[in-house]
Amino acid sequence: MLDITKQPGHLKPAPENFLSENQIEQVGSGRRDFLRNAFVAAGAAMVTPLAARAASEGDPNILQNPAWTTSLGMPVATNPYGVPSKYENQLLRRESPGLARVGGASVSFCPLQGLFGIITPSGLHFERHHQGWHDIDPSKHRLMVNGSDDSLLKKPKVYTLDDLMRLPSASRIHFIECGANTGLEWGNVAVPTVQYTHGMLSCSEFTGVPLKVLLEDCGVNYKKARYVLAEGADGSSMTRTIPMEMVESGEVIVAYGQNGEMLRPENGYPLRLVVPGVQGVSWVKWLRRIEVGDQPYATKDEAVHYIDLLPSGLHRQYSSIQEAKSVITSPSGGQTLLDKGFYNVTGLAWSGRGKIKQVDVSFDGGINWQTARLEGPIQNKALTRFNINWVWDGGPAILQSRAMDETGYVQPKYGQLRAVRGTKSIYHNNAIQSWKVSGNGEISNVQVL
């Protein structure tokens, strides 16, 4: 566990040398001019007694008002588009070294380890591009809707952003998870933290037009048109087949809004498809065309990639749903606990088949389980935050979470998943994640079978 002197605000009585160098520096750089001057004048020999006196009175951050309490602050609109605090420079989207050779076809992972609640800040939303991203001029962006032949759709149409934003809109909170999330871990533990094990996951409120509205506006023939092809406007013009049943349900949205603002360019500005519960690759970004058809399309990303290799040598094709999954985001791999005692164990659960019904947490590697608190409202195909109390006794522990969705499906153990799908699949790894806590408070990624 961490040295207590590294925890701000703790007062630890000790006769001498109890302040770390770092803390002395903190005192020195604060507003305690008299103390700093005393340091300079008295030299190293005098440091201990002076610092000791200061600490015995209490926390210098309380005893001495800081600059922000004793001076004038910044005016409004200093940042017309606000940015996070300058102290928030650690939780960033990051790449996993060696995962991809070119940045235009890579992934950046969302820092789940330090996020709260269920909404992902748009600037930290994970990225996956197939041929780089562009910042598209919305006045030049068009959405075309057509049929693979005339009998499937009466009237092919073109919509501008002006058109789409005039139409009745819907706003819904949904998770998006890349089919390859946790894919690095199919065979064995490979990455250290939850950012890299589960960070191809984000959740936003999306606003847009249900695709059904557009298809009906174009005179779709639902009897014959049972598949939808969605296509992007980027260089890859990425395409995926979407089932018409999902479109008819009203769930699939042609979205322009994300968390109250327009989509970010990296997330498809100005238009992307939202296909709730289905892997991220189907949420086509920079959406430029929708085609309705009477058979699936076997596009590159459903015939070469995003197919699941089974031990038999067969690949599962058109696997799309992200099955129920959960992960403890804190405490988690790559973290060190501060001390023995109380912790709020927190994490995320989600299911592509609907709402989360229950999340259980184990502290002993899956022998015994306790049901966690779910933070409401629990929403369809959205991240659900869970919390559970824990008192760490300083001994070794293995933390796990296990999600159950409203269909009764329970997130599988590694052994169960591998028994069916082997170890080479890459995609759709929703196994129970384990974090091992050592006696020194360090937490590491392990797999429990």
Added chain:
Amino acid sequence: MFKFSKTLFVLALASSTSAFAVDHFQGIGRQATPAEVKAWDIDVRPDFKGLPKGSGSVDRGQDVFEEKCASCHGSFGESNEVFTPLAGGTSPDDIKTGRVRGLSSGELPQRTTFTKVATISTVFDYIQRAMPWTSPKSLAPDDVFAILAYLLNLQEIVPGDFVLSDKNIADVQKLLPNRNGMTTDHGMWAGASAAKGGIGNGGKPDTNNKACMKNCKSEVQIGSTLPEYARTAHGELQDQYRSFGPVRGTKTLGAEAAKKAADAGTLDLATKSGCMACHGLKSKIVGPGFNEVQLRYKDQTDAEDRLVAKVKSGGQGSWGSMPMPPNGHLKDEDLKTLVKWILTGAK
């Protein structure tokens, strides 16, 4: 008032029923022209709907491939440098069975495009829409047919004198090594099941875990732990967490290890930037070794700026007659990193 509203409502309803049926959202969107649909509707389906007319020979494909594709994929589609390999991994026997044996036998070191793909339309469609990497959609249909013919020949699916066209592509489909390698018998399609004219088993999952709560097993079997190299492969984890809150990031890199990691990164940058083709770390190759450069500049206060300028513009004479080419393609920050690294003893 009530009466009035009611009348208005009835009137509105009466006048709108016909309008709604014909044009629900008046003034929104417009009909696409045939030329517009033709320009964007470029997808090619497994039944070859959407396939343009055209043809291309293996020979011509080899030329186009060498010019436009080989720098990333290797001359024979074998390269693993930038993307996973396109070609290799299948046998004449696979062409007969339509199942790539290496996928189940474990003999395959890495899956290539042709060990996986079951539909030739997929490859045509993708090359046409997305290749080459930096100038997608620049290939004419004949180029796409030619490139595909060359790839099929590399895979020994078609002979060297083959000409692929819209007329014979359906015959080639019947020879694809993994044409029978896909299954849709799973529960992860989000639409209707195969039994109802769709895909898959209607959503039936393939695992069946139970929410056991007490004494669920007698022992905890750990199948895998994080290898030591993987602990440090993602940089300093401490810096990837807040310095306040319930936990801290674990310190994974010491100062020395951090320098080592930075050195390794810079060496990688130097290699990628082409420096190491002419310079050794401690030896002359064509140009001077970086140790010699460091030595010569060690007492010069403006060494960094001068060297940055020299590397950028190139030069001749400082180290003999062999010229150093200009390196305008390097980003300024990379250039500075490299020069600093050389001046502080490149490792």
